Structures are given as C-alpha cells and as structure tokens.
Amino acid sequence: VAGYAEALFAVAAAEGNQAAVEDELFRFAQALRSNDELRSTLADQGVPVFRRQQVVEDLLDEKASATTSALVSMVVGAGHAAELPAIVDAMVQLGAASRNKAVATVRSAVDLTVEQRDRLAAAINTRTGREVEVKVVIDPSVLGGVVTEIGDDIIDGSVRRRLNQLRESFR
Known part of the structure; x- marks a missing residue:
C-alpha cells in the first residue's frame, strides 16, 4: 500500500495538479468503498484487465483528470483494486503531511460548500491546535x-449523537 501511495503522490506532484488529483482519487475511493458491485467488479481477477480498466475510464470520463484516470487504471491493472481506498488514504496523508497538515475526514449527510469546509477547518484548527485539510464523505446515516x-x-457533532444523549438523560 505504502509503495503505491508514494508512487501516486509522486506522479500527481510531477504533473503539477496534486491537490485536484488527491481530491479526485479521494472521491473515487469513497465511491469504491460504498459500492459493493463496483468494488467486486474491479477486484475480480476473472474479469480481463482491459475490461476493468474500461470500467474505470467510463466512470471517470469527464469527471476526473487524465492523471487520475491513469492512476486508478494502473492500480486496477496491477490487481490492487481492493486496496485502492487504503492506497488513496495513505496518498492523501502524504500530501497533507507535505503541506504540514493533518487530514480531517468529515462525514456529513450532504456535501459541504467551500465556505462551510473553510469554516469547519478553522473550527477544527482552533479546537485541536492542528492545521487540517477537510475531506468530506457523504454519509446518509449522519442525520444532521x-x-x-x-x-x-x-469529534461527533451529529444530530444522532445529540438525540442519543437526550434519550440517555431521560433514563
């Protein structure tokens, strides 16, 4: 995993679009985590490599840079699709560390605007004393x-946690 993460990081840095590639890879990894059929198809060694790579190209066409598409295709072609989310997580950590920041993975029922992400990053910085980069994961189970x-x-700021605390206070 670490070797692939370092390779992806190096390619993205060399291409000069590291932040965009990190974000695109992060979003693809989240899609892979949440879609059992996609994960199974891309990891299935019984499916020819060119077909698995075509699935990647079809999914990322016009939604991601050529660099991102090529990197995902390379990992899938090498037979490591199952490890792709872990590889991307490690790559994102490398990127953040290179900028002297930590990664804050934020689960929310809806996507956050740039302004909301910036405010959240500032609040996390203040609370933890660490500079962070916010990566949002859409998770419908987070009620609010x-x-x-x-x-x-x-840091659980969800409505579900608050409801559970309220429920416990009535017992």
Missing part, C-alpha cells in the same frame, strides 16, 4: 451535523 475524524480522534 458532522462527524469528524482526525487520526484516532473523533
């Missing part, structure tokens, strides 16, 4: 609010 993970630290 957000759940933030920074390394091993979890």
Whole structure:
C-alpha cells in the first residue's frame, strides 16, 4: 500500500495538479468503498484487465483528470483494486503531511460548500491546535451535523449523537 501511495503522490506532484488529483482519487475511493458491485467488479481477477480498466475510464470520463484516470487504471491493472481506498488514504496523508497538515475526514449527510469546509477547518484548527485539510464523505446515516475524524480522534457533532444523549438523560 505504502509503495503505491508514494508512487501516486509522486506522479500527481510531477504533473503539477496534486491537490485536484488527491481530491479526485479521494472521491473515487469513497465511491469504491460504498459500492459493493463496483468494488467486486474491479477486484475480480476473472474479469480481463482491459475490461476493468474500461470500467474505470467510463466512470471517470469527464469527471476526473487524465492523471487520475491513469492512476486508478494502473492500480486496477496491477490487481490492487481492493486496496485502492487504503492506497488513496495513505496518498492523501502524504500530501497533507507535505503541506504540514493533518487530514480531517468529515462525514456529513450532504456535501459541504467551500465556505462551510473553510469554516469547519478553522473550527477544527482552533479546537485541536492542528492545521487540517477537510475531506468530506457523504454519509446518509449522519442525520444532521458532522462527524469528524482526525487520526484516532473523533469529534461527533451529529444530530444522532445529540438525540442519543437526550434519550440517555431521560433514563
């Protein structure tokens, strides 16, 4: 995983569009995590490599840069589609570390605007004392609010947690 993460990081840096590639790879990895059929198809060694790579190209066509598409195709072609989310997570960590930041993975029921992401990053910076890059994961199970993970630290600002706390207070 680490070797592939370093390779992806190096290619994105060399292409000069590292932030965009990191974001596109992160979004693709999230899609892969949440779609069992896609994950199964891309990892199925019984499906010819060119067909699995065609699935990647079809999915990313006009939605991601040529660099991102080529990197995902390379990992899938090498037979490591199942590890792609872990590879991308490690690559994103490398990118953030190169900018002296930590990654804050934020789960929310809806996507956040740039302004909301910036405000959230500022609040996390203030609360934790660490500079962070916010990566949003759309998670419909989060009823409202957000759940933030920074390394091993979890900040649960979800409505579900507040409802559970309220329920516990009535017992």
